[in-house]
Amino acid sequence: MARSHIAAALAVACLGILVTFHLISQFGLPSVGFFHFQQSSPEATASPNQVPFGPTASRPVKSEDDVSMYLLGTGKADITGPVVEINLMGYADPNQVGSGLRQRLYSRAFIVGDIDKEEERTLYLVLDTQSGDTAVRHGILEGLKELGPEYQVYGKSNVAVTGTHSHSGPGAWLNYLLPQITSKGFDAQSYRAIVDGALLSIKKAHEALAPGYLTVAETKIHGANINRSLYAYLANPEKERAKYQHDVDKTLTMLRFRRAEDGKDMGVLTWFPVHGTSMLGNNTLISGDNKGVAAMLFEKDMQSQGEGTEDFVAGFSQANVGDTSPNVLGAYCEDGSGEKCNFQDSTCGKGNKMCHGRGPMFRQKDQGASSCLEIGRRQYVGAKALYLSMTTNNVPIKGPVRSFHTYRDFSNMTIQHPNGSLVSTCPAALGYSFAAGTTDGPGAFDFKQNNTGSPDANPVWSVVRNFLREPSESQKACHAPKPILLDVGEIERPYLWTPDIVDIQVLRIGQLLIVVSPGEATTMAGRRWKESISHTASALALTSEADDENPPIVVLGGPANTYTHYIATEEEYNIQRYEGASTLYGPHTLNAYIGITTSLLPYLQT
Numbered sequence: 001m002a003r004s005h006i007a008a009a010l011a012v013a014c015l016g017i018l019v020t021f022h023l024i025s026q027f028g029l030p031s032v033g034f035f036h037f038q039q040s041s042p043e044a045t046a047s048p049n050q051v052p053f054g055p056t057a058s059r060p061v062k063s064e065d066d067v068s069m070y071l072l073g074t075g076k077a078d079i080t081g082p083v084v085e086i087n088l089m090g091y092a093d094p095n096q097v098g099s100g101l102r103q104r105l106y107s108r109a110f111i112v113g114d115i116d117k118e119e120e121r122t123l124y125l126v127l128d129t130q131s132g133d134t135a136v137r138h139g140i141l142e143g144l145k146e147l148g149p150e151y152q153v154y155g156k157s158n159v160a161v162t163g164t165h166s167h168s169g170p171g172a173w174l175n176y177l178l179p180q181i182t183s184k185g186f187d188a189q190s191y192r193a194i195v196d197g198a199l200l201s202i203k204k205a206h207e208a209l210a211p212g213y214l215t216v217a218e219t220k221i222h223g224a225n226i227n228r229s230l231y232a233y234l235a236n237p238e239k240e241r242a243k244y245q246h247d248v249d250k251t252l253t254m255l256r257f258r259r260a261e262d263g264k265d266m267g268v269l270t271w272f273p274v275h276g277t278s279m280l281g282n283n284t285l286i287s288g289d290n291k292g293v294a295a296m297l298f299e300k301d302m303q304s305q306g307e308g309t310e311d312f313v314a315g316f317s318q319a320n321v322g323d324t325s326p327n328v329l330g331a332y333c334e335d336g337s338g339e340k341c342n343f344q345d346s347t348c349g350k351g352n353k354m355c356h357g358r359g360p361m362f363r364q365k366d367q368g369a370s371s372c373l374e375i376g377r378r379q380y381v382g383a384k385a386l387y388l389s390m391t392t393n394n395v396p397i398k399g400p401v402r403s404f405h406t407y408r409d410f411s412n413m414t415i416q417h418p419n420g421s422l423v424s425t426c427p428a429a430l431g432y433s434f435a436a437g438t439t440d441g442p443g444a445f446d447f448k449q450n451n452t453g454s455p456d457a458n459p460v461w462s463v464v465r466n467f468l469r470e471p472s473e474s475q476k477a478c479h480a481p482k483p484i485l486l487d488v489g490e491i492e493r494p495y496l497w498t499p500d501i502v503d504i505q506v507l508r509i510g511q512l513l514i515v516v517s518p519g520e521a522t523t524m525a526g527r528r529w530k531e532s533i534s535h536t537a538s539a540l541a542l543t544s545e546a547d548d549e550n551p552p553i554v555v556l557g558g559p560a561n562t563y564t565h566y567i568a569t570e571e572e573y574n575i576q577r578y579e580g581a582s583t584l585y586g587p588h589t590l591n592a593y594i595g596i597t598t599s600l601l602p603y604l605q606t
Helices: 005-013 019-027 134-146 177-182 188-207 289-305 369-389 432-436 460-468 473-479 523-539 570-575 589-599
Strands: 069-078 084-089 097-101 106-113 121-127 159-163 210-220 251-259 265-271 308-317 331-333 355-357 401-409 414-416 422-424 484-486 501-509 512-516 553-557
Touching: 069 188, 069 251, 069 265, 069 308, 106 188, 106 265, 106 289, 106 308, 121 188, 121 308, 121 401, 121 501, 134 159, 134 188, 159 512, 210 369, 251 369, 265 369, 265 553, 289 308, 289 369, 308 369, 401 589, 414 589, 432 484, 460 484, 473 484, 501 589, 512 523, 523 553, 523 589, 570 589
Parallel strands: 121 159, 265 308, 512 553
Antiparallel strands: 069 106, 069 210, 084 097, 106 121, 210 251, 251 265, 331 355, 401 501, 414 422, 501 512
């Protein structure tokens, strides 16, 4: 679905005058080129990969002494699509319409396979888009079926579709109604460009498959991200916060793909959390934002130096991005005062409209382009230094290739709370602070962050809300202390506004575990999730079969597959800043994700 910041602008731009119905009455429902895919079933489909293909005689056989050899492939293809007269996806501003092209957008595909067991594959896509999406993933899976028998090895279980979270790409390609409101419907050309380009990148990666080796390493990237919701982050337990040096993750994790035949590197896949909001809300030129810059610089450098294969691919994937910002100088009031925004609710005076985060080159009046280049450059410089150090400083990946994927209905799921009690998720709803936006893209009117209990806003918004759907008392109680602005999970006309059936997926490559997150996990939410996966994997001795010296390495990638807005911790949720207000399924959303993924980890055993 549309990005969660779209939430901010969404409630701002669309909620203005009877939100949707005003826009629908003015522009009509999308009918030409319309696409909406409904998940078929919430039932579990967690299973290993399926359908072996092709002859095995020509493929090298992995010996017992060569446990770290894999079948590797990387590929890249253009997904740019229309660049003018189409709403940009991310800030949810219907007035932000494309006027041209700054940088082309790409899909980057990374395939890892077991040489001996051809059905065991993982396919990780990094798209220069706001997120992964239900309709896009469905289109890719259907397209793979049409590519022929040898592509049947790629399916629901092992295909992960992630977005770099750029806010500067064309929109109108998402599955659910909410993000379609600001884009005034669904655009088939925009959708097909992404799906067709992704399929081409997969085809290139598949055709490039060759035996090779994987190694992983980490580094710290400083000066490329800050926490934009520090007030909410500080609500997390002090003992928990004391375990970490920073209030955002500074770690960049790199997976290197090296071909065995000639020792050349085919690509790198990295994970690092920073929002794709360097380009500002007044930008109208299409680009891949700071992640797109980092990938471009890395690939051009490798090509100029001849260090890798001619078609070397650098993927810069997101991580626990939820409360991060590339506007690293902090948030200031653009009202002439020069003061910092209010710490608790990011307001200036009585409103938040003048509160803006500042990138490193904010004085350049170029819609954020200079800051975008600089934040991208900082990621590239750190990643390239890490890459060069991996000649002597790396951890070989060893062990089997596995994956699972399932669907779960998050609208009413009973789970066990860490304190032992039974709690439930809720039908999706967005709070008042969702409409306040963030310091990367503030909302309008009188909405503000840190809004709990009774809504602190003009009573007219309650009328607007109730016109769409008045939340029931049980829904209000389930989401408390979130004051509900949009009861999106219980509106089904003309079709679903947000997902209730959610993709759950984890990929395993040896001791590397990739949590594929549908939503934007905040810093601490991501840390808890990864820590839980690591502890459970260790308890199951999941990676000991590869090497007792190699404990699990856990990364989180997303937003992926089906976009579910945000995933905040319960403590952050109770503060109800933007991230908490945009956590769709209530205060226990994170616990639900953790509970499901850890319970399914046995599927990754051999």
